[in-house]
């Protein structure tokens with residue numbers, strides 16, 4: 360089980376994402392970004408590609 364925060368993945372908040380692998384964590388991050396964007400959170404609107 361891996362845990363990385365939104366912030367660890369280049370995002371603007373500290374929400375923790377959990378997954379079996381790095382891919383799962385990144386998928387969880389992508390879902391989180393999309394859901395936050397839908398909810399009107401502009402800070403999550405574009406994927407961070409640092």
Ligand SMILES: [Zn+2]
Pocket residue numbers: 365366370371372373374391395403
């Ligand atoms: Zn976030």
